[in-house]
Each structure stands twice: as C-alpha cells, then as structure tokens.
Amino acid sequence: MTAVQLNIMDFFGTPVFGISLSIFVYLIGMWLFKITNGFFLFQPLFVGMVLGIFSLWLMAKVFSVDVAWLYRHAYKPGGDILFWFLTPATIAFAVPLYKRNDIIKRFWLEIGLSLTIGLVIALFGIYWVCKLFGLNDAGIASLLPQAATTAIAMPIAEAIGGNSAITAMACIVNAVIIYALANFLLKAFRLTEPISQGLSLGSAGHAVGSAKALQLGSVTGSMASVAFVLISIVVDLIVPVFTNLMGITP
Amino acid sequence: MKSRIRNTQPSLGPQKDAPLLVQMGIFAAILFVSSLISPLFPPEFPVPTPVIGLIILYTLLTLHIIKLEWVEKFATSMIGFISFLFVPSGIQLAASLDIMKEQGLQLILVIILSTILLLVVVAYTASFFIWLKQVIFHTDVSVEEI
Numbered sequence: 121m122t123a124v125q126l127n128i129m130d131f132f133g134t135p136v137f138g139i140s141l142s143i144f145v146y147l148i149g150m151w152l153f154k155i156t157n158g159f160f161l162f163q164p165l166f167v168g169m170v171l172g173i174f175s176l177w178l179m180a181k182v183f184s185v186d187v188a189w190l191y192r193h194a195y196k197p198g199g200d201i202l203f204w205f206l207t208p209a210t211i212a213f214a215v216p217l218y219k220r221n222d223i224i225k226r227f228w229l230e231i232g233l234s235l236t237i238g239l240v241i242a243l244f245g246i247y248w249v250c251k252l253f254g255l256n257d258a259g260i261a262s263l264l265p266q267a268a269t270t271a272i273a274m275p276i277a278e279a280i281g282g283n284s285a286i287t288a289m290a291c292i293v294n295a296v297i298i299y300a301l302a303n304f305l306l307k308a309f310r311l312t313e314p315i316s317q318g319l320s321l322g323s324a325g326h327a328v329g330s331a332k333a334l335q336l337g338s339v340t341g342s343m344a345s346v347a348f349v350l351i352s353i354v355v356d357l358i359v360p361v362f363t364n365l366m367g368i369t370p
Numbered sequence: 371m372k373s374r375i376r377n378t379q380p381s382l383g384p385q386k387d388a389p390l391l392v393q394m395g396i397f398a399a400i401l402f403v404s405s406l407i408s409p410l411f412p413p414e415f416p417v418p419t420p421v422i423g424l425i426i427l428y429t430l431l432t433l434h435i436i437k438l439e440w441v442e443k444f445a446t447s448m449i450g451f452i453s454f455l456f457v458p459s460g461i462q463l464a465a466s467l468d469i470m471k472e473q474g475l476q477l478i479l480v481i482i483l484s485t486i487l488l489l490v491v492v493a494y495t496a497s498f499f500i501w502l503k504q505v506i507f508h509t510d511v512s513v514e515e516i
Binding site: 138141142143145146164165166168169172173176177187188190191192195198199200202203205206207208209210211212213214215216217218219221229230231233234235237238239241242245246249250253254255259263266267269270271272274275276279280283284285286288289290291292293294297298301302305306309311313315316317319320321323324325327328347349352353356360364 | 397400401404413414415416417418419420421423424425427428431432438441442444445446448449451452453454455456457458459460461462463464465466467468469473476477478479480481482483484485486487488489490491492493494495496497498499500503
C-alpha cells in the first residue's frame with residue numbers, strides 16, 4: 121500500500137464519508153428534479169447513482185488509485201450502513217400491502233396468476249434478449265431477477281451467480297424508463313384496463329412505477345403497490361427454478 | 371386532531387400510535403427472526419431476509435396479532451426514505467466499472483427492452499384474466515376508490 125493510499129484510508133476510512141456522499145448526491149438529484157419540473161433523467165436516485173460513481177471515479181483519478189479499491193475502502197463503510205436499512209424498509213411494505221387487503225381478497229387469483237404467468241413469459245423474453253445481445257451467463261443471471269425490488273433482487277442475483285451491482289443498476293434503470301415512458305407505452309400497446317395497468321407498472325417500474333400508477337388513478341395505484349411487493353416474492357420463487365431449467369451456470 | 375385525542379384520552383386509545391421505540395422493537399424482532407430463518411434455505415433456492423420479514427409482518431397484521439398502529443408510523447417513514455436508501459446499491463457499480471466498459475451498452479439496451487417486455491407481458495396477461503373473470507364468470511371487477 122502506498123503512502124497516498126494510507127492517507128486516503130485515514131481521511132475516508134470512516135463511515136462518515138460514504139453516508140455524506142450518498143446524502144449529497146441524492147440531494148443534488150432532488151434539486152435537479154425539482155428545478156427541471158421532473159425531467160426523467162434527473163430522478164434523484166438515478167442522479168445519485170451517476171454522480172456518486174462519477175465522484176468516486178474523479179477522486180480515484182486525483183489520487184491515482186483504482187476506482188474499485190477506492191470504492192471498497194472509502195465509500196463502502198458508510199454505504200453498507202445505509203444499505204443495511206434497506207431490509208427493514210423493504211419489510212415495511214407489508215403495511216401498505218395489508219391496507220389493500222380488500223383488493224387482495226377479491227383479486228388474489230387474478231393477481232397471482234397474472235404475476236406468475238406474466239413473469240415466466242417475461243423471463244423467457246429477457247433470456248432471449250440477453251442471448252441476442254451476446255451477454256454471458258453471469259450477465260443473464262444478473263438481469264433475470266430485475267422485476268423484484270432491489271433489496272430482494274440483489275441476493276437472488278448473487279445466489280444464481282450474477283453480479284448484484286448490475287442487478288441494482290437494472291432496478292434503477294427500470295424505474296427511470298417506466299417514469300419516462302409509462303404513458304407512451306400504455307398508449308402504444310392500448311392498455312386501458314386499470315387493474316392490468318397497475319399490475320404491469322408495479323412489476324416493471326418498482327416503487328416509481330407505483331407512484332406513476334397512482335397518477336393514473338387510485339385503483340391503478342393500489343394495484344401497482346400490491347404488484348410491486350408481490351412480484352418480488354414471485355421472482356424469489358420462480359427465478360432460481362428458471363435458471364436451473366435453462367441451465368444457466370455462470 | 372390526533373393531539374386532541376391524546377390530550378383527552380391519556381390511556382391507550384385504539385387510534386393512538388405505539389411509541390416509535392416500540393415500533394422499532396417490533397421491526398427489530400421480525401428482522402431478527404427473519405435473518406435466523408433465511409440461512410436455513412438451501413443456496414439453490416435462496417429466500418432473502420426481506421422476503422421472510424415481509425411475509426411475517428403481513429401475516430401478523432392480517433391475523434390481527436399485530437395492530438396497524440403498532441407499526442404504521444415507523445413503516446411509513448421507512449418507506450418515505452427508501453428511494454434514498456437505494457443510492458449505495460447504485461454506487462456499488464463503481465466496483466464493476468470494467469464490466470460496464472466492456473458490456474455497458476448491451477446491458478443498458480437489454481435492461482430497456484426487459485422493462486418494456488415486463489410491462490407489456492404482465493399487462494396483457496392480467497387483461498386476459500380480467501377478461502376471463504368478466505366475460506366467462508360474469509363477475510364484477512370494479513374497485514372502490516379510496
């Protein structure tokens with residue numbers, strides 16, 4: 121380890137740096153999103169990801185160290201603390217789910233069948249798109265769980281041999297695309313039925329998709345928030361079986 | 371409104387939220403149990419801690435073992451934070467920049483196509499089942515607005 125690296129360790133080795141960087145890049149994202157009246161590329165989380173990576177990359181250039189090294193030693197101690205809170209935050213989604221028990225009780229069969237069968241068909245589609253673009257098995261394994269919420273998709277991706285960083289990026293980009301294109305896609309594919317609109321927005325766009333669905337109406341919104349939670353559980357049940365069947369062994 | 375209820379009803383009324391620390395305690399207990407259960411599943415069939423916790427909390431709420439006001443406030447504030455909590459998982463990509471350099475464009479294109487695919491496939495599947503329910507079984511599918 122060089123003297124420069126040791127100094128970086130002294131300055132940034134504490135969790136304070138990772139936590140502060142995360143807060144500041146996210147705040148910049150919120151500010152940009154506000155002043156541009158919600159331009160789709162300025163979603164706070166997406167800006168946070170891009171700016172955070174860019175700052176680490178820039179710091180690595182300035183200190184002439186490896187980006188991955190800098191990430192592990194300067195950002196990760198703080199990042200891991202914030203990351204840990206994702207688990208209780210994901211568990212918290214049981215509360216809005218419980219509040220819409222009226223919908224679940226009436227439509228459990230339709231919701232269950234739509235999400236399960238829809239996901240299986242979509243998985244075949246994603247698999248072939250990956251093959252078409254020449255991704256290797258590790259890449260495919262990283263992208264198959266992307267319908268689940270990030271905290272659930274990442275451990276599944278790791279378990280089936282994917283790279284969870286790619287999975288997390290996929291989940292974030294999903295939300296960016298749904299935010300940008302939801303209205304256009306619903307119109308282009310003539311999807312007017314509120315229940316199916318809600319289920320699909322929640323599955324494809326995660327929490328952002330649910331927020332988008334809420335703009336279309338409260339039925340669409342509550343269907344989306346139900347779908348967004350339940351699709352994660354369906355992904356957990358189906359994706360490992362699917363990878364086994366397709367013989368994806370990274 | 372809430373504060374007035376609290377002033378006139380010092381005893382635990384049905385609308386009163388549990389103290390935040392109690393709510394955190396319930397979450398901590400669920401988190402603890404889920405992280406004990408999660409490693410019991412075989413590595414080929416992973417069930418991450420949040421999935422188990424989600425199912426436990428939902429089941430306890432549905433069976434009325436846990437009351438909504440015991441967890442609602444903490445859950446709502448956690449959910450309000452969640453978008454920010456995803457920032458570290460996004461920045462994690464800094465450790466895999468070499469993969470992005472090699473396959474970044476393909477990955478982004480595949481992700482865009484996958485998102486559209488998911489949206490369209492789930493929507494059409496759902497429309498089919500809703501249609502089945504309406505036309506074949508003649509069931510009412512209107513949902514009350516809240």
